[in-house]
Each structure stands twice: as C-alpha cells, then as structure tokens.
Amino acid sequence: MKRVDHVKASRAFIADEKHIQFHDKRLWVLRTLRDQAAHSIPEWEELRSLASGIKEHTLTHLADYLEEFERNATNNGVIVHWAKDAEEHNRIVHEILSSHSAKTLVKSKSMLTEECEMREYLEARGITVVETDLGERIQQLDHQRPAHIVVPAVHKLASDVARVFSKTLGTDPDNSDVHYLAEAQRDATRPLILNAEAGMTGCNFAVAETGGITVCTNEGNADLSANVPPLHIASIGIEKVIPKLEHLGVFIRMLSRSALGSPITQYTSHFRGPRKGAEMHFVLVDNGRSARLAMDDFWYSLKCIRCGACMNTCPVYRRSSGLSYGGVYSGPIGAIINPTFDLKKYSALPFASTMNGSCTNVCPVRINIHEQIYKWRQIVAEKHELPFVKKEAMKVAGKVLSEPKLYRAAIKAADTAVAKLPRAFIYNPFNAWGKQREVPDAPEQTFRDWYLKNRKAK
C-alpha cells in the first residue's frame, strides 16, 4: 500500500483560496451551532459521560449483546448474517441481491459500505448502486470518496456541483442555483427509487433489547430506500450495538446536536422487522473491529457515533479537507481509526493535528482523540515510519533541547535570523512553518535574559 502524504494531498485544495475559505467557515459554523445546542442543555456534560459509560459497558460485553441482538432480530423475522471482513460483507450482499434478481440497489449513506468498497464490488457484478443522499450522490457521480462523515460534499462549491450534474444529470452547467441543483437530483433519483428491487441503509444504533436498528437522516432517503422496494438490507458495524431502547434517549439527544446543532435529525427511523410481504436482512460486520477491541490504547475509538464534531472543530481538517486524508475516515477520528486498518499507509495522519485537544472536548462519547493521536505518533516513530526529514529534524531537536547552552545559542541565532535575514531565506522550501503563514516577530529579549536581569539580581 502506498503511504498517504496528507501534506502533499492537501496542497491543491489549499492553493484555491475560494474553496478553502468557504470550507473553513462552513465547518466553523457547524461547530458554533454545536456549541449553542450543547449549551442550551444543562445536563450536556452528564449526557457525554453517560454516553461514554454506556458504550464502554457495551464494548466490554460486546459478544453477549451481539448474541442478544441477533436473537431478537431473528425472532422479529429479520435474516441475520455475519461478515468477518469487507470481502465477506460484499459477497453476502451480492448473494442476497442475486437471489432476488435485483439489478438496482438504492441506498442511504453508510460509512461501513464505503469502508468495504461495496459499490465498486457490486457494480463490477452488474448491479447499479444509487446513493440517495444528496451530498453522497454528488460524490458518487464525481467518483470521489465522501470528504466528511456527515456532509460528504462540503469541500465543493455550488459551481463544482453544477459541473458534476451537467455531465451526469444533464443540468445547465452555468446554473449554480442550489435549489435548482437539489431539485434536479430529487427528480433524477425518485424514478430510481421507484424502480429499485432492493434498498439498503446503514445503521447508527443497533438495540440489543429490541433487535432493531436506528438510522438517522435529514433527507428521509433511508425511509424511502427501506420502505419502497420489497427488500431491505442493513449493513451494521458490530460496535453499533447498545443494550436497551432507553439508551437511545442519550445518543439521539446528542448525535445531531453534535453534528449540525439541530436537536434531532429530521428523520430518526427505527427498523425492527420486515413490512408485510417484504424481506429484511441485517449484515453484522467486523472488518477489523474485534482486532481494535484488543488494542489497549485504541479500543476506545470504537465508541465513535460518527457525528463529525471532531472534524468540524479541527483546524487542520478545516484547512486541508477530508479527501487529503486518503482514507474512508478523515479528520481527527480518521487519524486514529485509519492506522488501525493499515499503519504503513496511514502513518502520516496522526501528524495532521495541532494537538490542541479540541476534538476530545467536543466528542459526545468522550473519546480521548488527541491522546490517541499522540500514542499513534509514538508507534509510528518506534516502527520507523517517520519520513526522513521529520526524523532528522527530531534528532537535532532532541540534541539541542537536552543541552541548555546549545539551546540558548540556537534561540539567539534564530531570533537574529528572523529579524535580519531576507524573506526569501526564512520562507525557504524547507521551512514548513513558513508556508501559508507568517513567522512571528522575534521578541526583543528572551525569557532567560529577562529573568537574569529582573529576578536573579534580587
């Protein structure tokens, strides 16, 4: 696997002022709305602790709860499948579709099916897969991964969507009116939903007690996909299980408030059994999750409810966009999840962070994201996955920082350099800190000089 170079991948996006400015602002708006929603609930911090506690309890009893979930779902008339990896998941889905002679699958958004690269698998076998979420559909038609967990096309401007839709849906390439574009997608998708032999949804929460799943959308596209065709398949990550129905109260209160700042998604849908005359299948997928549960430092990331709050608050994510992370998951949560799949490929991602800890502070299930990022950095360094320049720079830094005399000399030299050297020298290609930002003016006096003058004498 080729190593993802986050810095290089983000360069094109950073070079385009219009895109990066909109992206940064839009995501900060979501973060601000999240804050307003959270502050309007006095018990918010208590809810975070409860959510974390419920998830922790479930993960430490996961096998038992999965068995309970399977038992109840089966009793409700659902056919339950188990898949150890992406390949098995895709094969099971394909077998279900084949046995129904299904040619078209309409689906709502699912990060798990992205993880499994299911669309590519099914399309190679003659099945048309239609993403029905607007943002996800834009990304599908543009042959790109979702750039964000909640708002998949947030890195695009309306003019980009107009370009994609003009080529694929036949819209006017010069018309970037958002209402026009959204209506075009609605009109194009509706017949596909009506003609589909099968529908698919992901799963936000699977309740062991009821054997049912909960799916949250704002467009109602999961409800259309599941309630119109005669066959409903749901792909479920095994970490999505929670023990009881009453626990949904905690998670649903926080999910959309954390994601978009709204009190709830427009549609919070609960699927427990097939409609009369219809069929329902649940595919429970491991794909690396049980291995992650065994990792002492990283199993906590399995608590994630995919709200995207950590992405919206992250200054690195907001200024580099999701695609530059080169994986299914991006932002801070991507920086800690992707390396569990492939450390070599994603070894750059734990460095796409300022370590400000904001991700941890907004996380509704209290995942210690920035601590895990730090842990991954240590592992990357130990396994010698650091790029040469970073490694050599760290060696020099280690030496300088361990010897006070050397450190003082270096600081003095650097201060003089910033003040005296020409711009071209400071902003040379080897100084990553000089890209897209100004190096601050050097203080007139170092702390040590000030201390010697003002304190030592007394």
Next chain:
Amino acid sequence: MSSRNAILASLRAAQRTPATLPDVPMFDAGLPPALDRFKETFAGMGGIWAEMPVDGDIDALIRARFLDAKVICSAVPEVTGTRRIEQVRDPHELNDVDVGVVRPRFAVAETGSIWLSEVQYQVNSLGYLSQHLVALLDPADIIGNLHHAYHRSDFFDANYAVLMSGPSATADIEGVLIRGAQGTRSLTVIPVPRTVA
C-alpha cells in the same frame, strides 16, 4: 469455524475489563409546558403549525392550503381526501400523492418530533413519497423529552417507527437549506383532539 463464531470468539478473547452500565435519569425536572415547547422546536425544524378551523372542516383547510393538490391520501377518519389509504395495496402506488394525512401516536416537545409507525401509516411510503404531509395531533399526546419517548412500549410493537421532525431537508450544497430534499417538501401539524381514545 463460522464467521459468526470466529467474530464472537475474538471479541471474547479481547478480554476488556467489564465496565458497569450507568443508570440514565429522565432529565425531566422543570421541563417547559409541552405544547409551547413543541410549537417552538417544531417551527425550528421547519414544521408548520396550522390552527384547527372554527367550523372543524379539515378537508377544506387542507384544500385551501394546497390549492394545486390533486391527490389527497388520508389515513385518518377525520379527513376524507380523494383516496383512502385502505385502498392502497403497494407502496409504489403513493408516488402521485400530493398531500398525505396521518395521525401520529405521540409527539416529543424537546425535539419537535411526531411518532409514526406502520399502524398509523398503514402503508409506510405515505410519509415519504407524498409531496406534502399533514399530521393531526392531539395536544394531549405531546410528551416532554426523548427519554420519555424511549421508555414507551410502542417501539416494541412496531416493525417500523419514525420520529419525524419537520420536512425532508438538506444543506449538502454550500450549506444552503433546502426543504424537500428527497421526501416531503412540507410537514404541517394541525391540533385535533382524538375523538376516540
């Protein structure tokens, strides 16, 4: 070994120290009056509140609010409409519906949500293929918050249940809010007490 047993075995092999399950309070001390709160949050989610007409003619009210509507499909006894849901056999048949009419089992003040299942819909696609949806809600059916909602037994009886909070919406292109992304373009609630309990 089957994948099922292999997955369960590796989860058990991970041997995480068992954590206890916390108790979840109802968080219902000092909740605002349910009806006022519902109206406020429902409007915030893009829902429309329409008062009951003085003469009690809900059919006329719906026709007046949706002048171009040709097909009005009713799943409630209070509204005649142009089509009865009982006549519908297949979910696809509802694609031509301009206005669907339903009565939610209950509503949630905190989130401005109405609760519907296959019992209320009779054909679930009524809530999604219809261009517009009208819900008759008894103000006495509004409960305080989601914790109360998720303590109701209704969830255990329904194969399908939704908490619907306003119309279908998206802000996927440049953050511009669109109502009527894929499903209904509007959701109107009319306060109508239940005639039979």
